[in-house]
Amino acid sequence: MLLAARAENERLRQIIKELQRYRFGRRAESLPEDQLLLGLEEAEQVEAEGFASAEAADPSMRDARARRRRANRGSLPAHLPRVEQVIDIADKICPCCQGQLHVMGEDVSERLDIVPAQFRVI
Numbered sequence: 001m002l003l004a005a006r007a008e009n010e011r012l013r014q015i016i017k018e019l020q021r022y023r024f025g026r027r028a029e030s031l032p033e034d035q036l037l038l039g040l041e042e043a044e045q046v047e048a049e050g051f052a053s054a055e056a057a058d059p060s061m062r063d064a065r066a067r068r069r070r071a072n073r074g075s076l077p078a079h080l081p082r083v084e085q086v087i088d089i090a091d092k093i094c095p096c097c098q099g100q101l102h103v104m105g106e107d108v109s110e111r112l113d114i115v116p117a118q119f120r121v122i
Helices: 002-024 033-057 059-069
Strands: none
Touching: 002 033, 033 059
């Protein structure tokens, strides 16, 4: 494990050196941009493999990351006026069998909106 981490660190240092040479070196030493992107893409793939293997070994890690993504950052205050928008289809008849369509699920979300000051002539 330690040897693999050291080898990965050394490989990433080489990529950084190449990037620095490309950015700050002489024109003759610079690499084409496609070559550098290939090196970074490989590093991203190795990192993704590491995350995937860690998740496979510990399923609770995956659940924790999913919970963090879905975390509520705080509900909006109850005293604010709410405007409900329902997005629905006009025709609730199946085009194939002419049967009645049914609701499969719904997503509910809240978004804070600001209405600027309004000028009116009375």
